[in-house]
Amino acid sequence: MADTYLLQLLLNGLVIGVIYALIAMGLSLIFGLLGIVNFAHGEFYMLGAMLSFFAVTDLHLGYWTTILAVTLVAGCVGVFFYHLFLSSLRAADFERSILLTLGISMVLQNGGIYLWTVTPRIVPTPYSYAAVTLGGMQLPVLRLFTLGIATAAFLALYLLLSHTLVGKAMRGLSQSSDAAAMVGIDHRSVARLAVIIGIALSGLAGATLAPVYSVQPTMGSAFVFKAFAIVIIGGLGNIAGAAITAIMLGILESLIGGFFPLTLADSAGFIAMIVVLLFKPEGLFGRGVRV
Amino acid sequence: MRRRPLPLPASAAGIAAIWLVLLCVPWLTASEYWLDTGIAIATFAVLSTGLNLIYGYAGLLSFAQVAFFGLGGYGAALLVTRLGWSFWLALPAAAIIATWAGLLIGYSSLRLSRHAFAIVSLSFALLCGIVARDWVALTRGSMGIPGLSLPGFDAPAHMYRLTVTVAVILLLGFHVLLSSRLGRALQAIKLNEPLAQSQGIDPLRYKLLAISVSAAASGVMGALFVFHLTIVDPSVFDFYYTETMLIMVILGGAGSFWGVIAASAVFSIVPDLLRFSSDLRLTLYGLVLVAAMLLFPGGFAGMLRQRSLLRWKTRL
Numbered sequence: 356m357a358d359t360y361l362l363q364l365l366l367n368g369l370v371i372g373v374i375y376a377l378i379a380m381g382l383s384l385i386f387g388l389l390g391i392v393n394f395a396h397g398e399f400y401m402l403g404a405m406l407s408f409f410a411v412t413d414l415h416l417g418y419w420t421t422i423l424a425v426t427l428v429a430g431c432v433g434v435f436f437y438h439l440f441l442s443s444l445r446a447a448d449f450e451r452s453i454l455l456t457l458g459i460s461m462v463l464q465n466g467g468i469y470l471w472t473v474t475p476r477i478v479p480t481p482y483s484y485a486a487v488t489l490g491g492m493q494l495p496v497l498r499l500f501t502l503g504i505a506t507a508a509f510l511a512l513y514l515l516l517s518h519t520l521v522g523k524a525m526r527g528l529s530q531s532s533d534a535a536a537m538v539g540i541d542h543r544s545v546a547r548l549a550v551i552i553g554i555a556l557s558g559l560a561g562a563t564l565a566p567v568y569s570v571q572p573t574m575g576s577a578f579v580f581k582a583f584a585i586v587i588i589g590g591l592g593n594i595a596g597a598a599i600t601a602i603m604l605g606i607l608e609s610l611i612g613g614f615f616p617l618t619l620a621d622s623a624g625f626i627a628m629i630v631v632l633l634f635k636p637e638g639l640f641g642r643g644v645r646v
Numbered sequence: 647m648r649r650r651p652l653p654l655p656a657s658a659a660g661i662a663a664i665w666l667v668l669l670c671v672p673w674l675t676a677s678e679y680w681l682d683t684g685i686a687i688a689t690f691a692v693l694s695t696g697l698n699l700i701y702g703y704a705g706l707l708s709f710a711q712v713a714f715f716g717l718g719g720y721g722a723a724l725l726v727t728r729l730g731w732s733f734w735l736a737l738p739a740a741a742i743i744a745t746w747a748g749l750l751i752g753y754s755s756l757r758l759s760r761h762a763f764a765i766v767s768l769s770f771a772l773l774c775g776i777v778a779r780d781w782v783a784l785t786r787g788s789m790g791i792p793g794l795s796l797p798g799f800d801a802p803a804h805m806y807r808l809t810v811t812v813a814v815i816l817l818l819g820f821h822v823l824l825s826s827r828l829g830r831a832l833q834a835i836k837l838n839e840p841l842a843q844s845q846g847i848d849p850l851r852y853k854l855l856a857i858s859v860s861a862a863a864s865g866v867m868g869a870l871f872v873f874h875l876t877i878v879d880p881s882v883f884d885f886y887y888t889e890t891m892l893i894m895v896i897l898g899g900a901g902s903f904w905g906v907i908a909a910s911a912v913f914s915i916v917p918d919l920l921r922f923s924s925d926l927r928l929t930l931y932g933l934v935l936v937a938a939m940l941l942f943p944g945g946f947a948g949m950l951r952q953r954s955l956l957r958w959k960t961r962l
Contacts, residue, residue, distance in 0.1 A: 461932030
């Protein structure tokens with residue numbers, strides 16, 4: 356019995372961890388290439404979840420179609436987001452970039468509360484109550500799907516960064532923008548692609564997690580604060596570091612939450628961030644876009 | 647580039663005059679609404695001047711001001727209700743608690759980068775709100791700690807005079823500090839950190855000093871504010887305060903002492919008069935912030951300063 360409980364906690368932690376990873380990797384990618392900390396990142400996760408609620412309830416789209424559609428829409432939003440706001444910022448405009456993305460986050464979150472109120476909404480799917488029984492353990496199908504989708508996204512991002520020319524350009528740009536410009540890498544189009552990928556991953560995370568938990572406009576800020584801790588612990592701009600840290604944090608939180616008061620689980624990420632900053636300020640895995 | 651600040655005795659006299667005028671307000675109006683607005687102005691003036699010290703002068707974007715404010719409030723409330731301390735002892739204790747929090751996040755993150763400071767300060771503020779809500783054994787969760795009262799200051803006019811007096815003292819302290827060596831050192835660090843360092847200014851030490859002073863002042867105002875409300879609950883850590891402070895500092899002009907104080911007064915009065923709901927108000931604040939960042943990043947005061955600089959240049 357105790358073993359099942361522990362395994363259940365591990366599974367829940369892993370599911371949350373991979374979702375953290377999707378958000379934190381996008382955040383890290385955008386920071387690595389544009390030098391911008393996107394404070395509005397969590398709101399795209401919230402919008403992804405909200406959009407999937409409306410896609411399922413109003414448009415009657417299926418589970419997989421919804422996730423695919425929301426990810427594509429999020430990618431398109433990324434194009435606008437880059438051209439309207441981020442393209443005019445330079446890495447030296449550090450305050451402007453933070454305040455600008457913070458302002459966007461305020462508009463999206465409070466506009467969301469104004470339009471949709473804070474009442475939690477449930478996204479119905481055909482798999483909502485389905486579960487696989489394995490060795491006396493109940494494995495909800497939706498959580499298994501989440502794991503699968505996130506793993507597929509990790510693989511896709513890994514292949515893109517390590518096996519394609521544009522991935523090489525991204526890694527080069529994050530190492531030295533001058534050297535990248537010298538060999539003819541177009542900074543703007545690579546940066547735009549990074550923003551599109553980052554926002555699409557956030558939307559994907561929202562659409563995937565929406566049926567597992569409930570959906571409401573304030574869900575983004577709670578998540579992005581975990582993602583910040585993850586990005587700092589993993590090393591600013593280090594994508595693989597962010598993914599590993601995210602999964603560790605998800606599991607850690609779940610285990611702490613299973614045995615100790617809830618406050619401690621919520622604080623775990625923050626405490627880990629402060630400890631890492633005090634003893635290893637560059638992050639556990641160092642800096643730079645790496646895979 | 648900056649206009650020379652007023653000589654200290656003159657502005658001290660000016661502040662003293664304003665203080666005397668403000669103390670007379672309760673004789674003019676018995677309306678509790680206006681006294682509450684006065685308390686809000688005084689509170690926000692200190693909070694946003696604290697943010698102005700960190701952001702406008704030292705160039706560090708801090709989102710933790712609301713955490714210092716709330717920690718001061720919760721600290722004082724808990725010391726008074728749980729340990730039976732007198733409020734007058736709890737008030738400096740609130741300042742010390744907030745200062746420790748400021749040093750913790752400042753020391754841990756500033757060695758990495760300014761980005762890290764912004765991220766850690768925001769995380770800290772969000773964490774404080776979550777802990778206040780979830781640590782029911784200590785804070786009673788969202789029910790809050792009610793029944794805070796200050797013997798001898800029961801009437802609204804008394805609380806108003808106390809808050810205004812403390813705020814004026816703190817603002818005067820900020821003014822003295824900013825026109826002293828500390829203010830000049832901070833500006834030097836903001837303009838060119840390596841150059842300032844080569845002149846023997848230790849940036850980390852000055853930044854931490856600025857954070858401590860600002861945190862202490864915010865903590866004091868937090869303690870006063872919750873005793874004015876007579877209750878402290880997790881909403882004291884609400885992001886609303888952060889956003890309002892940011893709007894005041896940015897539209898008032900980061901680095902402009904009087905600009906930010908004027909903006910504090912304007913933004914404490916106007917949104918209330920327009921009776922917007924809080925989510926609509928924050929949506930509008932967000933739009934204003936985005937527009938300000940895209941159009942005039944220096945704020946209104948910064949825009950005026952730039953315009954006078956331009957006029958000065960053409961005259962040459």
